[in-house]
Amino acid sequence: MTGDLVLRIVAKLLMPFMLLFALYVQFHGDYGPGGGFQAGVIAATAIVFYAITFGLAAAQRMVPERLVERLLAVGVLLYAGVGFAGLALGGNYLDYFVLDPDSVHGQHRGIFWVEAGVGITVAAVMLKLFYMFAGRGRDAGDA
Amino acid sequence: MSTVAGHYSYWMTIVLIVAGMYILIARGNLMKKLLGLAVLQSSVYLLYIAPAKLLGGTAPIVAQGYTVYSNPLPHVLILTAIVVGVATLALGLAMVVRIREAYGSIEEDEILARDRADDDRAPDGAR
Numbered sequence: 001m002t003g004d005l006v007l008r009i010v011a012k013l014l015m016p017f018m019l020l021f022a023l024y025v026q027f028h029g030d031y032g033p034g035g036g037f038q039a040g041v042i043a044a045t046a047i048v049f050y051a052i053t054f055g056l057a058a059a060q061r062m063v064p065e066r067l068v069e070r071l072l073a074v075g076v077l078l079y080a081g082v083g084f085a086g087l088a089l090g091g092n093y094l095d096y097f098v099l100d101p102d103s104v105h106g107q108h109r110g111i112f113w114v115e116a117g118v119g120i121t122v123a124a125v126m127l128k129l130f131y132m133f134a135g136r137g138r139d140a141g142d143a
Numbered sequence: 144m145s146t147v148a149g150h151y152s153y154w155m156t157i158v159l160i161v162a163g164m165y166i167l168i169a170r171g172n173l174m175k176k177l178l179g180l181a182v183l184q185s186s187v188y189l190l191y192i193a194p195a196k197l198l199g200g201t202a203p204i205v206a207q208g209y210t211v212y213s214n215p216l217p218h219v220l221i222l223t224a225i226v227v228g229v230a231t232l233a234l235g236l237a238m239v240v241r242i243r244e245a246y247g248s249i250e251e252d253e254i255l256a257r258d259r260a261d262d263d264r265a266p267d268g269a270r
Contacts (some may be wrong), residue, residue, distance in 0.1 A: 032202060037222060129233050136240060 011053040018046035026119050030108065036115040040122025048130050056134050068127045075121030082113045152193035159186030171251040173239045177232060184228045191217040191224075 022043035029035030051059030083094040091098035096110030147154075159182055166179025195217035203212040239249055246254050 031204065037226070133236060133240065 007053055011049060015046055015050060018049065019043060022046065026115065027112075029115050030111055036118025036120075037122055039115075040119040040124075041126055043119070043123045044126035044130070047127055051130070051134065056131070060131065060135075063127065065128075065131055068124050068131065071120050071124035072128065075117045075119070075124060078117030078120065079114055082110055082117070086110070152189065156186050156190045156193070159183070159189065173242065173249040173251065176251075177235045177239065180235065181228070181232060184224070188221050188224060191221050 022039045025034040025042060026036065026039035029039070047059055047063055050062065082099075086095035086098055087093055089095075089098040094110070094114075096107040097103040098106060099109045100106035163179045163181075163183030163186060167176055167183060170176055170179065195214040197211055197213050200211040200213040201209050203215040242254065243249050246257055248254060248257075
């Protein structure tokens with residue numbers, strides 16, 4: 001925990017914009033540069049920034065490690081679920097065109113959910129890596 | 144002259160490759176070695192991405208009014224390479240953390256000196 005007032009105020013001001021930018025990159029990925037990979041990393045950066053400024057314990061109170069581990073699996077299941085939804089609706093695995101009667105809408109819907117799954121998993125992996133490196137040697141002591 | 148100036152992305156790639164390899168070989172600090180590895184990887188991304196960009200080309204989504212598209216294949220390949228790069232960097236950092244815990248140092252010469260000292264001592268202790 002740092003006592004630097006300027007750093008703490010700026011961190012609090014920047015956090016919502018970093019998360020908003022992550023969402024923009026996530027949802028703009030259909031039409032421009034962006035997508036789940038980039039958005040996930042940007043979202044994780046916001047949390048890492050928070051942890052660096054306010055301490056690891058504060059960040060883990062906001063985004064608990066158990067939640068991060070759940071999100072890891074949720075993202076992969078979401079991605080796979082889109083594939084099985086395509087199978088259930090009579091198409092191939094990850095077939096976007098059958099997700100909606102209008103095939104263009106179906107394609108958009110498929111890309112949206114697949115990218116959402118990618119974004120959730122990438123953000124969770126990045127946070128898990130950070131938590132593991134930052135938390136090492138603190139709870140168990142330097143062994 | 145135009146071939147030199149026209150291929151500046153390749154020259155930047157070469158500079159990054161050589162700089163990364165130099166850091167990787169010449170620095171004894173394991174953290175700096177990993178940073179050199181990251182620079183080396185970035186140069187490979189640039190090597191693939193730069194030729195894929197067409198001047199005036201758009202994102203490869205079919206739309207009316209556009210006939211020139213950038214090649215998406217190198218971007219997809221490099222997306223995978225970036226993910227692999229992050230994974231190898233995390234693995235390398237984990238190894239550095241373990242080495243720091245075992246040796247108390249991340250300087251290569253100090254680690255090697257401790258290994259040699261252990262090798263010299265070990266036969267006497269074993270007998």
